[in-house]
Amino acid sequence: MNILVTGGAGFIGSHTVVELENAGFRPIILDDFSNSEKSVLDGLKNILGHDVECIEGNCNDTEVLRSVFASHKIDGVIHFAAAKAVGESVENPLKYYDLNVGSLIKLIRTMEEFGVKKMVFSSSCTVYGEPDEIPVTESTPRKPANSPYGNTKTICEDILRDTVLSGRNAQFVALRYFNPIGAHETAEIGELPSGVPSNLVPYITQTAAGLRNELTIFGDDYDTIDGTNIRDFIHVVDLAKAHVLALKFLEEKEEAYYDVFNIGTGKGNSVKELVDTFEEVNGVKLNYKIGPRRPGDTIKIYGDVNKSQDILGWKAEKTLAEALKDAWRWQQKLAERK
Ligand code: WQD
Secondary structure, three states: OOOEEEEOOHHHHHHHHHHHHHHOOOOOOOOOOOOOOOHHHHHHHHHHOOEEHHHHHHHHOHHHHHHHHHOOOOEEEEOOOOOOOOOHHHHHHHHHHHHHHHHHHHHHHHHHHHOOEEEEEEEEEEHHHHOOOEOOOOOOOOOOOHHHHHHHHHHHHHHHHHHOOOOOOEEEEEEEEEEEEEEOOOOOOOOOOOOOOOHHHHHHHHOOOOOOOOOEEEOOOOOOOOOOOOOEEEEHHHHHHHHHHHHHHOOOOOEEEEEEEEOOOOOEEEEEHHHHHHHHHHHOOOEEEEEEEOOOOOEOOOOOOOOHHHHHOOOOOOHHHHHHHHHHHHHHHHHHHH
């Protein structure tokens, strides 16, 4: 089966390309490299032993999409391509609504035109906002998003649901990712943030590598075990494997279908626990300080993942320690390249 992977050169996309190949699918990447580097394709080649087909183009462009679908027999789509910087989305909301919502609409229309029915969509636990109870299940009510970025994920989920409800024969799933971290164990691919990282783990690895002076932990006075935020940190390779199982699940479906699944570990760790684990498993001392809270941060969240296990047959297998070792190995590999 040929699977179109939009945003396939990105962090989660590239790891998913590897798992698709491992499972016997043929991934075809569509990426405009607006937030990724072409060197990712070399990393993929080193892991897989051959080139992965990659089309350079913007998936928010109907003509680009049409030409891809016209020149390839596409059997299913995994739609990763999106902008994802929370802060930027507050400053430039139209960019986010145009790109994230616009590309999904164009993609669904083009899929319809070419008779392609199956899609796995990248959603986020951001749709739960600050939940009243944790762990969150898929039936935990969504809360109003606290950024335009988060709102695009809520809107996109609704677009998928309403398209299926309209009676069209399509099979869609949205995977609600918790916090993806880590890198491929070969250190051939990993996270490549542009500029100063806003996510925790790349900031940690860059600090440990001496590229940043110190990490600031955003607040240690929350009502949690040690005062720092709680997140569900999931290894990106486990997350990638969830997409393969979701596609296999959709392969069996013939009727119109839409559902959402939590993709996390089912366990919460505090930011401080993550920092301590990083130091311990990698034998490095991290320079950090406690700073003020970051506005808009969720205090604590982690996911109940029983539905993914029961229906998709998926479960996270890698530990936080493995993820942090892989992230550090990747950062060291990046340093060697320079
Ligand atoms: C994790 C924790 C910070 C940096 C965001 C998006 C979400 C998502 C993943 C898409 C928080 C703390 C961080 C630092 C810190 N999706 N932190 N110092 O905010 O959970 O989720 O990224 O791409 O939709 O909202 O992830 O990695 O930014 O933060 O103390 O320098 O680490 O306060 O508690 P977050 P994160």
